[in-house]
Each structure stands twice: as C-alpha cells, then as structure tokens.
Amino acid sequence: MKPTVQLAQTKTPDGQTMVLSQHGQDFYISLNKVQLMTSREYESELELARIGCKHLKNAAKSHVLIGGLGMGFTLRETLSLLGEQAKVTVAELIPDVIAWNRDLLAKINNNAMQDTRVIVKSHDVANIINQSSQTYDAILLDVDNGPTAMTSSGNSQLYQPAGLAAAMKALKPEGCLAIWSVNGDAGFGRLLKKEGLQYQLISVAAYKNARSKSRHIWLITEGQKRKR
Numbered sequence: 001m002k003p004t005v006q007l008a009q010t011k012t013p014d015g016q017t018m019v020l021s022q023h024g025q026d027f028y029i030s031l032n033k034v035q036l037m038t039s040r041e042y043e044s045e046l047e048l049a050r051i052g053c054k055h056l057k058n059a060a061k062s063h064v065l066i067g068g069l070g071m072g073f074t075l076r077e078t079l080s081l082l083g084e085q086a087k088v089t090v091a092e093l094i095p096d097v098i099a100w101n102r103d104l105l106a107k108i109n110n111n112a113m114q115d116t117r118v119i120v121k122s123h124d125v126a127n128i129i130n131q132s133s134q135t136y137d138a139i140l141l142d143v144d145n146g147p148t149a150m151t152s153s154g155n156s157q158l159y160q161p162a163g164l165a166a167a168m169k170a171l172k173p174e175g176c177l178a179i180w181s182v183n184g185d186a187g188f189g190r191l192l193k194k195e196g197l198q199y200q201l202i203s204v205a206a207y208k209n210a211r212s213k214s215r216h217i218w219l220i221t222e223g224q225k226r227k228r
Contacts, residue, residue: 004021004023005021006020007021010094010096013093013094016031016032017031017032017033018030018036018096018097020100020105026038026039026040027039027071027104037071039105039108042071042207043205043206044180044204044206044215044217045070045071045074045077045142045180046074047204047215048077048140048178048180049075049077049078049140050077051178051204051217051219052064052078052138052140052176052177052217052219053078053081055137055138056081056082056086056137056138059083059137060083060085061085061086062086062138063086063087063088064078064086064138065089065090065091065125065132065135065136065138065140066078066088066089066090066091066142067125067139067141067143067158068091068092068141068143069098069120071101071105072108073109074180075109075112075118076109076110076112078140079112079117086117087119088117088119089118089120089136090119090120091123091124091125091128092120092121092122093124098113098120098122125141125143125158126163126166129163129166129167129170130166132169134169135170135171135172136172137175138171138175138177138178139171139177141177141179141180142180143158145183146179146180146181146183146185146216146218147179147181147183147185148181159179159188159191161191161195164191164197165195167220168222173222175221176219176221177219178218178220179217179218179220180215180217181215181217182215183216184216188218189201192218197221198221198222199221200219201217201218202218203215204217
C-alpha cells in the first residue's frame with residue numbers, strides 16, 4: 001500500500017494548520033486534520049465555472065473574478081470556457097496555496113497559473129469586490145463551505161446583505177454571481193429574496209458519475225426592482 005506523503009504545510013491567517021498531502025495520484029488539502037478538498041472529487045468545482053460562465057460562451061471579451069483557488073479546478077475550467085482575450089482574476093488569501101497551485105498541483109490543473117489571461121492576487125476576495133464597480137462579467141466564489149457551515153466566521157461577510165450588494169455593484173449589468181456551497185440553505189434563499197435578488201439553486205455532483213447530487217451552486221443576478 002502506498003503511503004500518504006505530506007508535501008507542504010502552512011498557516012491560515014487565523015493560525016490554523018493547512019496541509020497538502022499526496023497518496024498515489026491523489027492530492028488532499030486538510031485544515032487542522034479535517035479534509036477540505038481532494039483531487040478525487042472536483043466535479044462540483046467544474047460546475048461552478050460552467051454555470052457561472054455559461055452566459056459568456058460567445059463573448060469576445062470577458063472578465064471573471066474567482067474567489068478561492070483551491071486546487072485550481074474552477075480556474076482550469078473557466079479558462080477552457082473563455083476566449084483568448086478574456087481575463088481571469090483569482091483572489092486567494094493564502095500565498096502558499098498560490099505557490100502549491102503553481103508548482104505541486106500544476107499537473108492536475110493543466111498549468112492554469114501559467115496562462116497569460118490569469119491575474120493572481122493574494123488578497124481577501126471581499127476587499128477586491130468592495131473596491132470594484134461594474135468590473136466583472138461573472139464572480140465565482142468557492143470560499144469556505146458556502147453561506148453556511150463556515151470554517152472561518154470572517155468569510156460570512158460575503159453572504160450578508162452588504163457583501164451581496166457589493167458583489168452586485170462589482171458586476172457588469174448582465175453579470176452573475178455564482179457561489180459553491182455544501183448545503184442548499186433555505187435561509188440564504190430567503191435572504192436573497194429579501195434583498196431583491198433573483199437566483200437559481202442548482203444541485204450538482206461532487207464527483208463524476210456520482211449517484212447523487214450532494215453539492216450546490218447558487219446562481220444570483222439582479223432582480224428587476226433592485227437599483228444600484
């Protein structure tokens with residue numbers, strides 16, 4: 001049996017231990033010994049890109065913001081969907097995760113970090129959103145576990161009224177916000193309605209050929225009554 005090998009370790013801004021490991025051909029990222037993601041299950045990360053960028057299929061130019069790099073699967077898929085003149089800005093809070101994607105994970109994400117269309121910023125995606133106005137055609141968020149079951153409470157600002165309003169302001173008029181989520185929380189849906197936002201909650205598979213759809217994508221756009 002092949003052993004599990006620890007490839008790298010880092011600390012999150014709040015002092016938690018994040019580890020990148022490999023077992024055979026599979027990679028894992030864990031936080032305080034709890035597995036966050038694996039290269040065996042990434043279909044829902046691909047779906048985040050497919051759903052969030054569907055309206056950009058025939059666009060000559062587009063600019064997409066990705067919040068949360070993970071293992072680079074959403075970035076890889078986004079690049080495959082966009083044209084040569086597109087731009088993809090990636091916001092990743094932890095510099096070591098950026099380095100892992102560029103070096104240790106390059107094989108599984110098709111060297112996505114080397115694509116000339118990619119701009120990488122080691123910043124909190126919330127700060128980038130707050131500083132933007134009608135900049136992005138799509139914002140794809142894979143931050144923590146989504147609106148609920150938070151690993152870090154500081155990420156909750158993205159899913160509160162002020163955070164949602166900032167995201168809508170950062171989008172171009174026909175843009176959309178797509179959020180990866182473990183749970184399809186009814187409370188978040190009620191909040192979106194209260195804020196005058198239109199949404200679809202789409203169930204997706206965690207991995208290819210899965211029998212059930214255990215992950216979710218929130219696809220959010222401006223409601224007709226909401227004004228910027």
